Amino acid sequence: MFEKLRKWLNYWYFRYELITCIHMFEPWEKQLINSMILFIIALVTYSSYVYLPHYTMSLLQYVDIFKTEIANDLHRDNPS
Amino acid sequence: MTPNPRPLHSRVEPSSNMAANGLKCRLTGGSNNGKIYTNGNINGIKNHTQNGHAKIIPELKNTPPKSKESFEPVPLVTAVLTYLGFYLLMVLGYLNQLLITPKAVASEKNRPGYVPLYDSFEQFYLRYVYRRVRDCWNMPICSVPGAWVTLKDRITRDYGWTFEFTGTKTKCLNLGSYNYLGFAENTGPCAESSSEAIRQYGIGICSTRQELGTLPIHVELEKTTARFLGTEDAITFGMGFATNALNIPSLISKGCLVASDERNHASLILGLRLSGATIRVFKHNNMKSLKNLLHNAVVYGQPRTRRPWKKILIVVEGVYSMEGSVVHLPEIIELKKKYKAYLYLDEAHSTGAMGPRGRGVADYYGIDPKEVDILMGTFTKSFGSAGGYIAGSKKLIDFLKVNSHASCYAASMSPPCAQQIITSMKIIMGEDGTSEGQRRISQLARNSLYFRRRLKQMGVITYGHDDSPVVPLLVYMHSKIGSVVRALRERKIAVVGVGFPATPLMEGRIRFCLSAAHTKEALDEALEVIEEMADYLGLRYSQLPRPTEPVVYGAEDELE
Numbered sequence: 001m002f003e004k005l006r007k008w009l010n011y012w013y014f015r016y017e018l019i020t021c022i023h024m025f026e027p028w029e030k031q032l033i034n035s036m037i038l039f040i041i042a043l044v045t046y047s048s049y050v051y052l053p054h055y056t057m058s059l060l061q062y063v064d065i066f067k068t069e070i071a072n073d074l075h076r077d078n079p080s
Numbered sequence: 081m082t083p084n085p086r087p088l089h090s091r092v093e094p095s096s097n098m099a100a101n102g103l104k105c106r107l108t109g110g111s112n113n114g115k116i117y118t119n120g121n122i123n124g125i126k127n128h129t130q131n132g133h134a135k136i137i138p139e140l141k142n143t144p145p146k147s148k149e150s151f152e153p154v155p156l157v158t159a160v161l162t163y164l165g166f167y168l169l170m171v172l173g174y175l176n177q178l179l180i181t182p183k184a185v186a187s188e189k190n191r192p193g194y195v196p197l198y199d200s201f202e203q204f205y206l207r208y209v210y211r212r213v214r215d216c217w218n219m220p221i222c223s224v225p226g227a228w229v230t231l232k233d234r235i236t237r238d239y240g241w242t243f244e245f246t247g248t249k250t251k252c253l254n255l256g257s258y259n260y261l262g263f264a265e266n267t268g269p270c271a272e273s274s275s276e277a278i279r280q281y282g283i284g285i286c287s288t289r290q291e292l293g294t295l296p297i298h299v300e301l302e303k304t305t306a307r308f309l310g311t312e313d314a315i316t317f318g319m320g321f322a323t324n325a326l327n328i329p330s331l332i333s334k335g336c337l338v339a340s341d342e343r344n345h346a347s348l349i350l351g352l353r354l355s356g357a358t359i360r361v362f363k364h365n366n367m368k369s370l371k372n373l374l375h376n377a378v379v380y381g382q383p384r385t386r387r388p389w390k391k392i393l394i395v396v397e398g399v400y401s402m403e404g405s406v407v408h409l410p411e412i413i414e415l416k417k418k419y420k421a422y423l424y425l426d427e428a429h430s431t432g433a434m435g436p437r438g439r440g441v442a443d444y445y446g447i448d449p450k451e452v453d454i455l456m457g458t459f460t461k462s463f464g465s466a467g468g469y470i471a472g473s474k475k476l477i478d479f480l481k482v483n484s485h486a487s488c489y490a491a492s493m494s495p496p497c498a499q500q501i502i503t504s505m506k507i508i509m510g511e512d513g514t515s516e517g518q519r520r521i522s523q524l525a526r527n528s529l530y531f532r533r534r535l536k537q538m539g540v541i542t543y544g545h546d547d548s549p550v551v552p553l554l555v556y557m558h559s560k561i562g563s564v565v566r567a568l569r570e571r572k573i574a575v576v577g578v579g580f581p582a583t584p585l586m587e588g589r590i591r592f593c594l595s596a597a598h599t600k601e602a603l604d605e606a607l608e609v610i611e612e613m614a615d616y617l618g619l620r621y622s623q624l625p626r627p628t629e630p631v632v633y634g635a636e637d638e639l640e
Binding site: 015017018019020021022023024025026029032033 | 212
């Protein structure tokens with residue numbers, strides 16, 4: 001069962017290598033590029049985790065979809 | 081709305097015909113079920129005028145019924161990924177060059193303060209891009225490259241810098257040699273007559289045509305070539321590349337205009353540049369672009385002085401070896417007559433391979449070869465030898481005999497090569513009394529059509545004309561070129577992969593060259609392997625609908 005999963009993952013890793021042209025490189029270059037890609041993904045995930053909920057909520061409140069205290073404050077400050 | 085919609089524009093034809101006409105399938109969005117909807121809704125076409133008539137789409141009237149050429153554009157995602165992959169290669173190459181000094185390369189010594197002798201980008205590309213997949217090219221062979229070829233195995237322990245031979249050999253199906261009519265054999269009438277010629281005339285000539293290098297065998301070869309092509313006379317040279325590069329300068333000079341196709345071969349481009357004429361490029365096989373070019377040339381004349389051009393020469397190839405496309409010869413002849421230009425047709429890949437009698441593209445289209453002013457070709461591809469020829473009117477050939485660089489300075493063709501050509505031409509023409517030549521020509525035609533149709537059915541993108549024996553399969557990405565060649569070699573098929581400098585950057589391809597020596601069984605096995613590889617490596621890029629009916633080998637109507 002795990003064998004099948006491992007084989008499947010190996011095959012799709014090979015396809016990913018082909019597409020991004022990593023397959024042609026030497027092992028140290030592969031590790032370098034993979035770590036850069038993982039680093040960028042980690043950065044994007046972390047910043048989404050930290051900033052995205054609060055940002056989305058305030059955006060939705062600004063366009064009057066969710067009304068909470070923050071929205072009322074906004075409306076009180078600039079009545080329009 | 082009538083409940084009985086009339087069949088308009090064949091949109092409601094039964095599904096068995098749908099597949100045969102790619103145009104119809106495209107318009108119905110690929111669902112070829114041929115169902116007829118009532119109430120004015122025909123096959124999913126929703127906007128319609130009254131009485132159940134479907135909306136008339138103008139393009140249906142202007143496009144020809146069945147186009148034999150296909151040049152499908154690249155899917156966007158693939159294009160983006162190819163570019164990104166190339167950028168990655170460049171960045172890592174520069175990083176490599178900065179950090180690591182290679183051990184096994186030549187370098188200039190004692191040169192501080194001097195300008196580097198070699199072009200730095202070429203060096204960089206060779207060392208850091210080409211070197212990584214270098215084991216797929218320059219594979220040494222140990223047998224005659226006929227339908228099957230024996231490759232000598234080699235491995236690299238340091239990623240392409242050096243190679244070692246393992247001592248083993250692999251016999252592979254040869255889909256990479258330009259062996260169109262199967263004359264690359266070391267047994268048979270051609271080989272025997274060539275050995276006879278060595279005994280009679282020796283191997284080396286050691287002289288040029290104008291000095292002591294013209295043997296009776298050369299005269300016979302030229303007469304046979306002229307008879308084969310249907311022209312008045314012909315002249316032959318020892319090297320095909322040199323035929324183009326050294327003869328074009330004697331035909332045109334500064335003050336002439338050359339209309340050259342975008343994808344012309346390096347030998348033509350070299351010859352044109354050497355001549356000093358003005359070169360204008362038109363889009364590949366695009367008659368409108370050529371017409372505009374000629375029209376502007378005749379109307380506006382030379383750039384600053386507005387004088388008429390001394391000569392206008394159109395340079396095209398019969399079959400383009402990287403694209404697999406066939407030149408639109410009838411339209412070019414029409415344009416040539418209208419604008420009074422000369423035509424130089426390079427039939428390197430089409431002599432012997434195209435046409436019902438194997439005489440080239442002129443034969444394929446049924447055009448008299450005397451309409452083409454200068455017919456050029458090589459003996460390397462279909463005749464199994466080496467060298468090139470130029471054929472045309474006697475006046476032209478007499479001029480070239482005196483004025484060409486190649487006849488004045490190049491050593492003439494060696495006798496066994498010449499004899500091989502004479503024997504193979506006689507076989508093709510049928511003058512040896514057998515129908516072997518005709519058999520080979522029809523076998524090649526059947527093979528190429530069958531192979532191309534099967535590939536189209538598979539869903540991979542191939543370029544070119546349905547009848548050309550050169551089949552480029554597009555794989556776009558550099559890494560895929562290397563992996564496909566390696567994977568196919570493991571499964572005993574030898575092919576050629578082509579990448580950046582020879583083709584545009586985005587279009588990496590695998591090129592199959594079919595031969596009359598391939599049997600249907602061998603091609604079937606090869607196609608099975610290719611299909612497996614297409615699944616394994618992800619090569620099915622085509623977004624056009626795939627024909628579903630099974631491809632029949634050698635159906636009679638296909639040979640028209």
